[in-house]
Structures are given as C-alpha cells and as structure tokens.
Amino acid sequence: MLRPLPLLTTLVLAGPVLVGLIGAVLPAFGYLVPGADMPFSRALDWPGLTRALGVSVFSGVLSTLGALGLATLILAGWHGTRPFAWLERALSPLLAVPHAAAALGLAFVVAPSGWLMRAPATLLGWERPPDLLILGDPFGLSLAAGLVAKELPFLLLMMLAALGQVQAGSRLAVARSLGQGRVAGWLKTIFPGVYAQVRLPVLVVLVFGVTNVDVAVILGPTTPSTLSVQITRWMTDPDLSTRAVAAAGGLILFAATLAVLAAWIAGEHVLARLGRAWVWSGHGLPERAARGTGLGLATVSAVMVLLGLAALAVWSVAARWTFPDLLPEGLTLRSWNRFGPEMLATAGDTMLLAVAATLVSLVLVIGCLEAEVRHGLTAGQRALWLLYLPLLIPQVTFLPGLQLLPLSLGIGPSLWLVLLGHVVFVLPYVFLSLSGPFHAWDPRFAQVATGLGASRNRVLWRLRLPMLIGPILTAVAVGMAVSVGQYLTTLLLGGGRVTTMVTEAVALASGGNRRAIGVWGLGQALAALLPFALALLLPAILYRNRRGMRHG
Amino acid sequence: MDRGLRIEGLRITRGGETLLAIDAHVAPGAVLTLMGPSGSGKSTLLSVVMGDLAPAFRATGRVLLDGRDLTGLAPEARHVGILYQDPLLFPHLDVATNLAFGLPRGGTRAERRAAVEAALAEIGLDGYGPRDPATLSGGQAARVALMRTLLSKPCALLLDEPFSKLDTDRRDQIRQLVFARARAAEIPVLMVTHDAADAEAAGGEIIRLGV
Numbered sequence: 001m002l003r004p005l006p007l008l009t010t011l012v013l014a015g016p017v018l019v020g021l022i023g024a025v026l027p028a029f030g031y032l033v034p035g036a037d038m039p040f041s042r043a044l045d046w047p048g049l050t051r052a053l054g055v056s057v058f059s060g061v062l063s064t065l066g067a068l069g070l071a072t073l074i075l076a077g078w079h080g081t082r083p084f085a086w087l088e089r090a091l092s093p094l095l096a097v098p099h100a101a102a103a104l105g106l107a108f109v110v111a112p113s114g115w116l117m118r119a120p121a122t123l124l125g126w127e128r129p130p131d132l133l134i135l136g137d138p139f140g141l142s143l144a145a146g147l148v149a150k151e152l153p154f155l156l157l158m159m160l161a162a163l164g165q166v167q168a169g170s171r172l173a174v175a176r177s178l179g180q181g182r183v184a185g186w187l188k189t190i191f192p193g194v195y196a197q198v199r200l201p202v203l204v205v206l207v208f209g210v211t212n213v214d215v216a217v218i219l220g221p222t223t224p225s226t227l228s229v230q231i232t233r234w235m236t237d238p239d240l241s242t243r244a245v246a247a248a249g250g251l252i253l254f255a256a257t258l259a260v261l262a263a264w265i266a267g268e269h270v271l272a273r274l275g276r277a278w279v280w281s282g283h284g285l286p287e288r289a290a291r292g293t294g295l296g297l298a299t300v301s302a303v304m305v306l307l308g309l310a311a312l313a314v315w316s317v318a319a320r321w322t323f324p325d326l327l328p329e330g331l332t333l334r335s336w337n338r339f340g341p342e343m344l345a346t347a348g349d350t351m352l353l354a355v356a357a358t359l360v361s362l363v364l365v366i367g368c369l370e371a372e373v374r375h376g377l378t379a380g381q382r383a384l385w386l387l388y389l390p391l392l393i394p395q396v397t398f399l400p401g402l403q404l405l406p407l408s409l410g411i412g413p414s415l416w417l418v419l420l421g422h423v424v425f426v427l428p429y430v431f432l433s434l435s436g437p438f439h440a441w442d443p444r445f446a447q448v449a450t451g452l453g454a455s456r457n458r459v460l461w462r463l464r465l466p467m468l469i470g471p472i473l474t475a476v477a478v479g480m481a482v483s484v485g486q487y488l489t490t491l492l493l494g495g496g497r498v499t500t501m502v503t504e505a506v507a508l509a510s511g512g513n514r515r516a517i518g519v520w521g522l523g524q525a526l527a528a529l530l531p532f533a534l535a536l537l538l539p540a541i542l543y544r545n546r547r548g549m550r551h552g
Numbered sequence: 553m554d555r556g557l558r559i560e561g562l563r564i565t566r567g568g569e570t571l572l573a574i575d576a577h578v579a580p581g582a583v584l585t586l587m588g589p590s591g592s593g594k595s596t597l598l599s600v601v602m603g604d605l606a607p608a609f610r611a612t613g614r615v616l617l618d619g620r621d622l623t624g625l626a627p628e629a630r631h632v633g634i635l636y637q638d639p640l641l642f643p644h645l646d647v648a649t650n651l652a653f654g655l656p657r658g659g660t661r662a663e664r665r666a667a668v669e670a671a672l673a674e675i676g677l678d679g680y681g682p683r684d685p686a687t688l689s690g691g692q693a694a695r696v697a698l699m700r701t702l703l704s705k706p707c708a709l710l711l712d713e714p715f716s717k718l719d720t721d722r723r724d725q726i727r728q729l730v731f732a733r734a735r736a737a738e739i740p741v742l743m744v745t746h747d748a749a750d751a752e753a754a755g756g757e758i759i760r761l762g763v
Contacts, residue, residue: 444636447634448701450628451627451706451710455628462653467643545684547643547686547687548686549643
C-alpha cells in the first residue's frame, strides 16, 4: 500500500515544476497564448530590463552573502555562550514570520517617517521626515537588508542542525589547543563541514533573493522594480497577451539565476583555495572585532524585525500619530473594528488552505518515510535534489507556466490549483523537518514491539507516530507557516479569485493606509506563529506526566 | 514434537563472504550463550531469528521454533521476544499500558487488567501501573521490560547484551530473575554477551564466534 507513495510524491514535486516550465517556454516563443506577438523581443525591449536584472542579481547575491556571513560569524564567535542562547531564542520565532509581514514591519521602521528617524527628529526638532530615499533605494540596499534579516534565522538554524554532524566541539577544542583563536579556528576547521551540509539551503536563499516578489514589492526599488516584480505585473496585466511577455521575462530571469548559481559555485572553489592558503599562512583573525561585529549586526537584525512587528502592532491600534512623535497620541480599537472582521474571514480561508496543504504533504511524507523503513526504498542523494527542485527553480519562472498551460487546456485558475501549488512548496519543508527525527527514532522500539507480536501498522500508529508527536506537530507548524507565506503561488494560480492574508497585505502595501497594513500584517504574522505555539504546547500538555517524552 | 529452538545449517553471508555458520539447539528453559568480538555476527544472528535481517545480508539454512519453520514468517508472527541492554519501555505509555502492549488477544478488560496487576506484583512493583516509565530506577525498568516480554507468551527469548548497563549489584539479581523466569516458563533463551559472568550465570552451552 505504501510502495507507490515515493513515486506519487516525486510526481507531486516535479510534475508542477515541469508543467510550469513547459507552460512558460511555449508562450515565450509565441505559442499557447493567443494574440501574443514576439513575446521574447517585447521582454528584451523593455527599457528597464538591464537595470531591473542588475538590481535583482545585486540584492540577491548581497543578501545571501550577508545572511551566510552573519550566521557564520555568530556561530564561530558565540556558539555555546549565553549571548548565543539569547540570540537563538530571539531569532527562532522570526523564522516563522512570513516574508511579507516582516518586510511590511521593516518598512515601518526604516522609512523616512518611520521609528528609526523619529528618534533624531524628536531630539533635533525636525518637523517633517527627512527627504531620503531609504525605502526602495535604486540599488536595492534596503531590499537586501530586509532579506538578510529574514534569512539569517533560517541559515543560522540550518547550520546549527549541521553542527552536530561534524563533531564541532572536539574539532574546535583541537584547533584552539593548536593555537588558533576561537573565530579563526572555527572558520578553518568547522565551517567547511557545516557549509557542505547547508549548501542546498544556501542556494535556496540565493535563488529566493534574486527572484522573490513579495519582499521586493515592499522594500525594493520602483522605477524600475526588480525583474521578478515586473514579471508579476505583466502576469496580472488585464491584457492577456502580456502574459506571454511575463513567461519570456521569467525565462530571462531563470537564465540569469543559473548564471548566478554557476558563479556562486565557482566562488565556492575560490574560497576553498583561499581558505587552504590561509591555513598554510598560519594567520589568525582580529578575534575581538570579528566577534563584536557578528554579535552586533545579528542583534541589530533581530531587533529590527522585532521592532517591525511592534510597529505593525502599534499602528493597528494607533489613534492620531504624527511625525515626529515616538508613540501615538492615543490607542483605539477603531482600525480593528474597521479591518478586523474582513481580516479574520480571510484568516479563516488562509488557515483552511494551510491545513489542507500541510495534511496532504504530511500524509505523503510519512508514507514515504515509512515506505523507506518497510521496503528499504531509500531515497538517497538524488531525492534530496528533487525535494529542493521547486525551491531552486525561480517561482516567477514556472508559476506563470503553471497558470498558462492548464488555462489553455480549459483549466482556469482555481482553489484546487492554488492548493496544489502550496503543496509543492510545503512538502519539501515538511519532509526536511520530519525526516531527521523519523530516522533518529530508535529502531529497537520497533523490534521489541514486533517481538511482542505487534504488526508494522500497530508499530506505526501506536509507537512511532505518538512518540514523534512533537516533531510531527513542528513539521505541521513549519508547513502551515510556509503556506501562509505563499504570495506568488496564491496570486498567480488563484488568478485573483483566491485571496489569502498575504495577497491582501501585499496589495495594501502600495496603498499607504498604515492602520490597515498594521492589522493585516500583524494578523498574518500571528497566523504563522500560532501553529508553532500549539506545536510546543500540545505535546507538553499531552505528555505532561511523561518525562521520557521531553526534549525530543 | 521437537521442542525448543533449533538452528539448522544457518549461514549468514554479506557480499558473498561468510560471516558465520552455525548449528545449534536450545532446549526449553535452557540458555545458549554466544560470545565473540564486535563484528563477529552475534547480533546479526539474533536478527535472523527475529526475522528483520538487514537487506545487505543473506541467510541460508533454517530456524525452527518448537518444530515450526520460521523462514519467511513475519516478525510479529514468530513469538520471539527480545531484551536489549536498555529497557526500551515505551515512553509515552504508563507502566501498566507498557505491560499490556504485548498481551495476547482475548479475555475481558478486567481479566487483562488483572493479568497486568499480577505481573507487577510478581516483580515487586505493586501499584506502579499508572507510573511514568521514565521515573523508574534502572533495575525496576529492567524488571518491567522482562515482564512485558513474558506477558506476550514468547516461544523463545533473545537477550542482546541484556545486563551490561545495570549496576554491578543489580546485575546479578536481574540475571537470576531472567534465567529463573525463562526456566519456569520453559522458554529457550539465546543470549549474546561480552561478559563472561553472564555466560557463567546462564550455565548453559557457550559458543564462541569469529575468534
């Protein structure tokens, strides 16, 4: 019964990507979409193309370097210390906050009229916000900063998980006993092993940085915007033939992304060579400066996101709040009364979609993992690449095709298509978060139970799943957070007819009604955080009298 | 009928290389001890008897339990209980439910409860039923693990380094309990160990592997 599941899962992951790519290639060359005239040349003739592509690549690479470098500095300088534990606790929940909500909050903080500028304004007596183009600067610096703040927790937690597999503690002890400083020793002996483990997640961050839409709409430049944002605009143009131009633009961005990936991998080799030369040279690092920079920047990054969430919360209950006051003149529930009911209704739909996508993913993932245990159908390294496939191919490249190809077959945008799209992105994260604990489960429990006469199904339902309830609920929470954050999937596959909290929140971003943004942004963040809270709480309540069930 | 555990012309190979070849018979209530260095295939032999040999290995020959050929039988249909060095009590179930896990089907709810209560009393753990298994001492947990296996009415008992994690003073006590119980229930026991004292206490035949 379980045997077909790995194949089915493969189809669910790779099928939509392949269909989407075919559905992008055909219109880009003038097929499939009626009335499209030479879409490729129209995309290439768009005057903003060079600039848009440049900003996309620049902000994407910069943000990946920033997040990776910062995560590395923090681990190298502070892993195992009290400040690290504190930082980890501050950063972990930020992992769940959807990109759009974090970006909206950040915009509130760093905008010329935002919290950051209000402090000097109060002191210096400015009456008006300074005339600075901080948000949406033409180089995409604020976009890159926002991406760093959002991806830092992700990379940090991925690297933290990889540390256990490289005997970090003893390696560092040996390096330090050989006279290396803490940071230098860590970089020389532990980083290569850790990087090898987190390479695919790093590439995911890189591809997302170059091609994301939701953060770029909120924090990125406008004239021109990043290429991904322009493609989305073409896709949502009322003139249907423009969608072929979007498909062509998606392929151009795909080609650029592949070039960036190739350059990144070439960079890895250069870095490895430099690293070896560094080891031979025997040089160390300015330890204090390195540690200070790491902790300082990471703290700033965490504080900014947290301040952003606070800004969303304050704006959602603000009465009159003029520049340069640090706080509103009064608090009121007016905004919640006005926007709350609609937000809650949309929240219901959003959660329903998230639950459905996560349950489908969970059944497939548990089925695959159990099939591996029972039939030795090991997935291996190739399956890992398959899991990462939807995350490594730009969404703006294959999602337009996933809308256009079914459309030409008479299958219009619908809730079902959106659900399928969500599963494609939720499933990899559910798999990645559950496979570790599933494999780590002591197989001798199964052997003892089998010796007691329990069938494999009984072992699964009575032992394996109940004992793994904590990791399963965490995987569910991760899956729901991913679904709640899906902007482009919902927008394109729903064809504007399916609205979730993220599509509404991003749509509001350009409008400038800060109270509405506050209500919707905060609502979206809470929708993603709530499942995590439940995932922590439920096992603690269910197994409050079972000491052996704590800590995993 | 041929009672006990009979291992007939068993040969375990890995990639064409013979890991071990063995012929043995364990009478009901008797203990056969297998000793040998790590990698000599002791635990692999236990896997063959349990029926969950890893795919990398191949086994030829037969294992008969009370005259019944186990070859090809699902692990859960073999009635072969196993005890490891860790008690492996299921951490999400209370002590009583752990004991009830392997009870053969049949009987009323009250009868099943009574069987578990009686088992607890036998090992001196009256009233421990609702307890969290994680709160038991090492010796108590080992006794519960033994009782859990015995309650499932196994036709053979496998011991995989079963006493190595117990304190020295507890070890002898649990050892005597396990062997006495197996003898009383007339169950053949196959034990794998590093510890010569285990073999001595078992008092049965000793086979040294892969020296």
